[in-house]
Amino acid sequence: MIDAARAGAPNSKILPEQRHVLDTLPERHREVLRHIGEGRSNAQIARRMYLTEATVKGYVSRLLKTFRLANRTQAAIFAHQSGILLNDDEHDRHRQ
Numbered sequence: 001m002i003d004a005a006r007a008g009a010p011n012s013k014i015l016p017e018q019r020h021v022l023d024t025l026p027e028r029h030r031e032v033l034r035h036i037g038e039g040r041s042n043a044q045i046a047r048r049m050y051l052t053e054a055t056v057k058g059y060v061s062r063l064l065k066t067f068r069l070a071n072r073t074q075a076a077i078f079a080h081q082s083g084i085l086l087n088d089d090e091h092d093r094h095r096q
Contacts, residue, residue, distance in 0.1 A: 013081050018067055022082055025066075030084060032059040036072055037079025 014022075025033075028049075035045040042060065046053045060072065069075050079085055 014078075018078075019082070021066060022084065029059060029063060029066075032056060033063055033075065033079050034084055036060065036063070036075045037085045039076065 022030075031049060032045060035048065040048070042053050042056045045051070046056045049056070060075070063069070063075060064071070067075070067078055069078060
């Protein structure tokens with residue numbers, strides 16, 4: 001599973017309902033998920049997105065709850081498996 005996550009390409013470990021939620025996720029949530037997938041801390045994400053750290057914590061908590069993930073490590077793996085780290089054109093190609 002970790003090797004697949006490192007590869008950065010989506011795979012079958014993403015459930016169809018998770019894919020649907022991911023596809024309809026607001027851009028700010030997607031951006032936070034990308035940062036988590038890139039290994040950034042809440043403080044680093046807050047600085048990059050011009051948010052407070054408390055706001056980032058709220059986004060992270062909602063993402064964990066939405067995708068039923070136990071922790072940031074699972075969120076990072078999910079981000080890699082989902083293909084969200086790819087640019088938008090690459091993401092669309094992997095989905096087809």
